[in-house]
Amino acid sequence: MRIILVTGTGGAGRTAVATATALAEARAGRRVVLVSGDTGDTGDTGADVADTGPGTLRLLTPTPAADFRREFLALQARSTTALDLLGTTPFEDAELTELPGSAQFALLRAVRDAAVTDADLVVVDLPPLREALALLALPEQLRRYLRRLLPPERQAARALRPMLAQLAGVPLPAQWLYETTARWEAELAAVQEVVDSPDTGVRLVVEPGPAASDALRTARLGLALQGLALDAVVANRVLPADSADPWFAALAAEQHRHLAALREEHPAVRELPHLGRAPRGPEDLLLLAVEDTPAAPVPGWRVEDRREADGILVWHVPLPGAVKDGLSLVRRGDELLLAAGPFRRNVPLPAVLRRCTVTGAGLVEGDLRIRFTPDPGLWPKAAP
Template sequence: MRILLFTGKGGVGKTTAAAATALRCADEGHRTLVVSTDPAHSLADAYGLALGDQPAALTGSLWGQQLDARARMEDSWSEIRDWLLEVFAWAGVQGIEAEELAVVPGLDEVFALADLADHAESGRWDVIVVDCAPTAETLRLLSLPDVAAWYMARLFPVSRRLNRMVAPVLGRVTALPVAGDEVFGATNRVYERLQTVRGLLGDPDAASIRLVVNPERMVIAEARRTATYLALFGYGVDAVIANRLLPEAITDPWFDRWKAAHAEHLAAIHEGFAPVPVFTVELAPEEPVGLEGLRRFAAELYGDGRAADVHHRGHPMRVETVDGVHSLVLSLPFGERGELDLGRRDDELMVRVGPYRRAVVLPDSLRVRTVVGARLRDGELVVDFT
């Protein structure tokens, strides 16, 4: 079972890369499902075929689906939303304003991603290809299981016990709606669903993320940040796809500076993302849409290789021991000292890179040890214990 997630800055061609990869996997004999979790669906446009909220056959071995994220959220969030609406009504907020406040921004995309668990457990597919939302939204989706795990392990049990003690008292002295067991039960189901997805996507042999970039300075910079944040949460990038390179066949002098810039950026991509392999695709004379157009794109992208293979296996987190010093090593490609914060709280190492934070649960061998130093080393954060 393989899960391939494609993401990148908006407009770089991630949907095309995802659609072409899924078609290539199907042509190689894999039962393949390609799913769009991007709220601005364009997967159907890439194939030139109709797609809906349920898997639809595109070829003999390929199915496609554009998830209705809103419907998934209604199924999982309805009990929590109804309670929030009651709370807002008690506070004097009603109507459209209350409806909007009862939905956490981006939550619909999270529930769409959680559908991967159902697809993976169904046994119907050999390969699932996911056309994700642009990078910022994807990072929010992939980091949520870690954030939810922290909440569920520490605050959820306390909140539930406290609610059972306080609810009868509040019911006698105030009309404030108090969350019942159905709200806590719905919260727990959401958490379990997210944890299942986390387990799937955190397995480097089962799931890989592929970053799609264009040879542009800002696009590459965002991809580098994305690689850092994905590593922070333990997700593996097995390939970078450099799309829309100017072909060598273009000889018009007007393009000379563009070609030189593309060559410079491509060299930076190879150097910066090494040892992750970089696949290249030249700018086509026409838009690669439809089955044949996508097959040509995939042929240039993968050559004689197989699209579903694991092209790189990294080790986002490991423990090393040298001369009695134990070190926790976290892969943080492109991480910079100025945007890095560390803290220790009980059995956890708190790591913040830029706006993203993760509580890293320490292995048993490190929990009883003291942090004595930390440093960045060749794209890795090394934290020493003694």
């Protein structure tokens, strides 16, 4: 299954592009699922989006409020004993309102649900760029938090909890807590598998202008830090270059200068015309469709073994657009805390590097090279 994640700068028309792409692929005969919680950018399309011809198009809309109430009430029901001990009054469905962050979790759940359908293609309308990058990093981050707070190995001692509770005189964490954690871990792992799949691609929608190149650099750096690739840049609302009006021609020339700058930074730039109005119905949307292309290769994080030359190993981390002053590296146990510009990630070290010490790092043309020296106390000794 092919999955296209569409994001972009605010107001650039990412929702219209995502909807148009899904509609065009459905009309070409494919089974398509469009995941979108925002219908404000598509114009007056209404139910006409479902008129796809030979294929099928299903709209999957996240339900943040309903998801939040369902999860909260289920958690409350499983913790009745503990809440009774505290003398708390349980909440009822009618008095619950969703909390900040519910929309992000609902969107991730919708992406997971779409990935297990029989669709040929899933198009996901993500939030604006910065929010989208944070959203794509969320499953891995939350799984790390769960493992730290409730390590899986503690569950092996669950058979001892009744006896320990009698000795201590207080109830210990109930089995439902570990079961709930395991369920959350499974759901997050399923979402992360979708995001990390080689069949998943990311598209950036921008309007040619001063902010477009900055958005592209931000997208490439943020995605690369997560080990993801940018498939294509979609330049939306491009003005025609052959106008006889000097004022209009100057605007078009300015746009095309920015388009040239985008092409210098990314090889796959797709242009979409300015319609002169908001898209009205499927026929207008089809003018904004971007044909599907193979997913871009994921930037490889590789370990170079140079022990025979200078006794070190080098971990190559591609970070296009990174600058030296914006980089930070901290080794903590078997993880590397890596910061690049405004982005951070806790990266598990490859097994071969866990027995080494960090001895330096350098940034060469977007390639972060972290040097490791084998620790004699941990490295296997060669046979005599």
